[in-house]
Amino acid sequence: MSEKFVYYFGKKKAEGDAKMKNLLGGKGANLAEMVKIGIPVPPGFTISAEVCKYYYEHGNKYPESLENEVKEAVRLLEEETGKGFGSNERPLLVSVRSGAAISMPGMMDTILNLGLNDETVDGMIKESGNPRFCYDAYRRFLQMFGDVVLKIEHSEFEGALSSIKKEKGVKLDTELDADDMKEVVKRYLEVYSKAGKEFPQDPWKQLWMATDAVFGSWMNERAIKYRALNGIREGELLGTAVNVVAMVFGNTGEDSGTGVAFTRDPNTGEKQFYGEYLPNAQGEDVVAGTRTPFPLTKLQDINPAVYDQLLDIFSKLENHYRDMQDIEFTVEHGVLYLLQTRNGKRTPYASVKIAVDLADEKRISKEEAVMRVTPEHIETLLHPYFTKETMESAELLAKGIAASPGAASGAVAFDPETAEKMAREEGKAVILVRPETSPEDIAGMAAAQGILTSTGGKTSHAAVVARGMGKTCIVGCEAVEVDQKTRTMRVNGKTINEGEWISIDGTSGEVFMGKLDSVKPQGLEGPLAKLLGWADEIRKLGIRTNADTPRDAKIAREFGAEGIGLTRTEHMFFQEDRIFAVRQMITSSTREQREKALNKLLPMQEEDFYGIFKAMEGLPVTIRLLDPPLHEFLPKEDEDVKELAEEMGMTYEELKTTVEDLHEFNPMMGFRGCRLAVVYPEIAEMQTKAIIGAALKLVEEGKSVVPEIMIPLIVELEELKFVKSVIVKAADELISKSGLKLDYKVGTMIEVPRAALTADEIAKEAEFFSFGTNDLTQMTYGFSRDDYGKFVGHYMEKGILENDPFQKLDRVGVGQLVKMGTEKGRSSRPDLKVGICGEHGGEPSSVEFCHIVGLNYVSCSPYRVPVARLSAAQAVVKNR
């Protein structure tokens, strides 16, 4: 706790500065800073946020010395303005505003004109010679003070005002004259009496009551909720400061006015200021919307001197703050005052453009430019989007969880076959709507423009696959009920037939009726490309992508991927021409039968891998062997089982038994991953042949190729040894038969806690590690991704979990295993290449952690590659 609680700013001195945001709030710190750099600001003082902390820790009491400090500051103010607080001659009026280190909606609004009472108003009239203006100021103060400090219903004041307007037969406040305004004052004071409240005529009492109200608003419901929603922890901030500033008036005549401005365009980022000006008005008049402000450029005509002064200030502020500023100002009788400056909010695109421009202008370094852009934001630049206007004018049907960004419109299809048919045969844009998706739906998802599910979370199948495909996706939209029988969906009382159009916004999670026009994405051009280029110079982490098709691989390369960190081979198994052979393989009862089925799959898989290798042009490609439980490939519905049984020459009962035998209680911890390869080595053998065969073809064509074969779900060195021996045997035979030269690597996923715990052992055989942090999170927490939705909401609500560990890598627990696994692995193989290929690979905080731990690369879905590039660069700067 400091000894000083009040910080003065004015012509004589500024006791604070911009660095003191925690103590003075953003507003107070910047007012002081502006004084320091010679920008005109009305004088005032800030009661520090420490007082707020003290206030709550001491039963709403203030530190003893506060009163004297405030008195002294007011004395300075009086001296500087030549006015007197409570004076009947030249009364000093002040505004009182809250201001925390982080801008926080919900806290107390501004109180203007504090210091007015029945006597001082007369002094003000004497001085200004403008009774209407003074009564107007008084009634405004009465209204704000009553509303904000004494909690008198706002409507009571509105009622009193409109009754007078009615009596006078006028519509606008401006049509009321001085006497009318005096009457308003009278009636407002009656409102106080009626509400059983007393208006304090004593300016000092006004000031302390207003200060109480500001501190009280720190703990009001809306402010608490805002902090909770924005992840601001109790205790992270001291509290709010209180700014007391001498009033200046923009409504004292045509040579006065008020305005706001951005020093650059917050929408496009163009280097061109952007603002509005309203003559003879206060800021609240602009907000009220009764009069339309001019574009700021008009000020040049009205008051060229002030206009030039403003332009000069813009430049000064940008130079000083080294960022685009959002400014409020007032002109009083031709004299300019800045009331506020802060870094301006901007669209993602503008944020990139401004950062790059500022660096190009040498105002900031490239590194600073890289730090200025929120990585999550740039993904939105790569997808089409609906404008605010479009969405506001559309019919909102429901809101779900935004799972994969973008905007899509299409005809509704309720199953993947229909989606494919509508897309392929009818050439329609389609939105696939399902309760949830399963690997069987892949083809339908690929054919659709977007996917909407009624269940699931951000890491559900639909979400993961959609992100991988770069498709717009909303999940967990519980309002949507699909009725497969009637081929309709019901959403909040509305029924939509298959084939009708809807639109989905994967960034906001909103579902709209009908077809909305979307805006094409900016793509990876211009400033974004430049910024990412700078990021690439800074970052230490390699960036790879998770890609299962040549198309994905190509997109990812365009986005800057330096290799593939994860190719899931199982998605290829679901294609229509393959699933039959896959099912044959699974239902085989002998090794011979199984090999026969596998031999059918071999050329198809080889073709898949050939395409991916080719697309990656010599960059490393990590291919994971078959991972999911086999029953995922089998039909679930009775009818489908019957059909398959017929096709395969089995009885229904036989096949049903096979399907049931494969059922598992906890498939996530069941017969999957390398366990498949241990029991059926012939599967790993076929996949190895396909990988090596494809690679050899490219070698033959004179191309370069770097295959890395990855074994999933390893728990034990002996297990890895066994599967590796199967792979190496199949690979070496093929290579030696070909007479060609081909290097390949065999590595493993580290995704089961035991693998991380015994990584020193496992690294003896593994030539690389890739952390599968999805599964690792599941098992480290014992959270089933498919089921944790049942309770995780309660965990977030009760503050037990700060973040969803599937979205943001848990550094303490899962991260400990990642760190341990990396260190142990390198202790027995110092040059071990270590990456991560879970969903976390594209999440900024997780990427930072990977950098800190010293991984070699992160791998993420194609559209997250730019995010990862930027995050990786920021991680370097942050952890220097």
Added chain:
Amino acid sequence: MSEKFVYYFGKKKAEGDAKMKNLLGGKGANLAEMVKIGIPVPPGFTISAEVCKYYYEHGNKYPESLENEVKEAVRLLEEETGKGFGSNERPLLVSVRSGAAISMPGMMDTILNLGLNDETVDGMIKESGNPRFCYDAYRRFLQMFGDVVLKIEHSEFEGALSSIKKEKGVKLDTELDADDMKEVVKRYLEVYSKAGKEFPQDPWKQLWMATDAVFGSWMNERAIKYRALNGIREGELLGTAVNVVAMVFGNTGEDSGTGVAFTRDPNTGEKQFYGEYLPNAQGEDVVAGTRTPFPLTKLQDINPAVYDQLLDIFSKLENHYRDMQDIEFTVEHGVLYLLQTRNGKRTPYASVKIAVDLADEKRISKEEAVMRVTPEHIETLLHPYFTKETMESAELLAKGIAASPGAASGAVAFDPETAEKMAREEGKAVILVRPETSPEDIAGMAAAQGILTSTGGKTSHAAVVARGMGKTCIVGCEAVEVDQKTRTMRVNGKTINEGEWISIDGTSGEVFMGKLDSVKPQGLEGPLAKLLGWADEIRKLGIRTNADTPRDAKIAREFGAEGIGLTRTEHMFFQEDRIFAVRQMITSSTREQREKALNKLLPMQEEDFYGIFKAMEGLPVTIRLLDPPLHEFLPKEDEDVKELAEEMGMTYEELKTTVEDLHEFNPMMGFRGCRLAVVYPEIAEMQTKAIIGAALKLVEEGKSVVPEIMIPLIVELEELKFVKSVIVKAADELISKSGLKLDYKVGTMIEVPRAALTADEIAKEAEFFSFGTNDLTQMTYGFSRDDYGKFVGHYMEKGILENDPFQKLDRVGVGQLVKMGTEKGRSSRPDLKVGICGEHGGEPSSVEFCHIVGLNYVSCSPYRVPVARLSAAQAVVKNR
């Protein structure tokens, strides 16, 4: 590698001794040792196991110096026996036998009489004057050598022998005279020719070929399999040694003979030797079973001098080896030779009795006695059992996995209700036969004598619960097919109706037709009690029990439990009078409804806890809050759902939806454990009230009580804080209202990897830890206990897993988390009490690990308590 490969033993010297088992094998080391302590042994020498290792490492070659060493040893033998190897006058004959450090079936059998050929046989005849004996010796040698060394079909020799017997019209070998035997030799040589093999007449060639055969047999299929089955890793043993010993003959007349003996009774452990003697015979004649040997006591009549000499040797050997010995001996013309001595195999009961007796006789220390008994064995002493004879004469139906030891007979019941009805109303002994059991079956299991399931492994529900109840149980008996419709079971072609009797042996896993008589268990009396008393003096670990009922608690206390480490509260929920309220609780849609249902359960739970506290008389009792997923309590079959819906005044559809909503993809990682308490704090509140309420009752009665409330499945400090606050609030309110004094503790299971990884955090709130190593193993390996049966067999077969980690705690991975959790926990709470309550708590190697890591106690099912006590003591001795 030593410089010396051959170790001589004989009158002149013994180069080896009992400590050199690794080098000389058990047989060779003990022969040398016997020479050293003056016990008559035929002279001989041992080729060390290092030669075996060399042999395999050098492409079946021997070290260069070996030949000369063997020659020198044979020269010594010739010198000592006064015979010559290959001599026509007094030929030296030898036996050649394998012998590893661990007795290993499957390796090469003995070759006797090596050194005989067409010429030396004449020399032998000359010397002995007994042509029949000599030709018999020759033909025996031919047969063994041909069979073992040259792999000539055994039946070829048998055929040749029986053709002569046929020709002679006799039945027994003994009825053949010298000429007949000569003819046998002739025909045997023809068998060689016919098989295209040559019999080596050169005794040196015979010796080297036999040596080759011994070393070759080290890697034969049976030996390899034996090692794999018994967990002997390649490289753990050097190999086998070869013993070459001068022949002595027990079949040279009535003053000769052969015998075997145990120095104490291997069945009962009584201090009374036990053996058999057969005059005029070799050991192989006893094995052949054509003549019945006498009890050894008869030797007193036949040859009192030798008998006395033997008794003296028994005593000498026991004194020397300090354990019961298993001996082979031969008397040749009245002279006694010991051919082998080794620690005798014995029944579990005898092992305890002998160890205790030896300690009482001061031959060994109490500590040594404790080390002599295999902990696993003593559990069998606590259960009834079928004798070998009973089982051999019964009709074996099938064999499953022995899941809970004991022997039980009863009428078959196919569902828990029928089992209860048959047991309660008809007073029948019942065996509950099910495909698998679920928590709903508890009452039926309790009513049954034994449980038999067709699926599941050693840690399935049936196995875990049966062990807890001390019921005989066999699981995974795949041959059993239950047909609920016809109320029959089919086993290997046989159909058994409900109500027919079967018997099951939970130690061997065998299922028998009909009712078998079982033998009552020895129980915890006599020598076992004494031994466990000694164990208690030595051990550092506390031993607690997992007990859910006062009955279990009482049994465990009788077995020496010092507290309860785990009371599962959910088992209580399944009782008929409660399940309705439990289901009401689960299907409640409001907190009020839920609390109403919980209020019904409260007095019942309080009664449960009262009984358990009372049974434990002031010992600590750890009670775990509700753990399993809620859907486990709901009915599964459509009919049952209908019934319940009616009872609860819901529609079938409503209830069905609730049931379906609770369905989980991976329930093991789903909505269970403390997650229930986070979402429904009122459940934890009710359970706390029941626990504290019951404890207060006892305090009121002047009894002492130590309740420890345990929160399951914690992953995060904040989660523990939340649930603990609910508990502490409910508990403190109750205590303060009562005006009584009661201390209680709140602690947590550490069963999710993250809890172990963040144990330093968690210990800030947890007053004790209990490792739930079942779940911890599941999540550390990603092995679902319910599903890993699909692949774990392959893992064991392929040697990827040495042990089932659910049976034997995995020290490397899971153990690392246990160690880390303990150390981290104590780093923030130095006096943290740490225990383990998984199934591992009663497994000796796991108990040892808990001792090493420094846990405070292990907790296991009541019948494992004695096992744990002994294991804990052994752990101390082993790790000193």
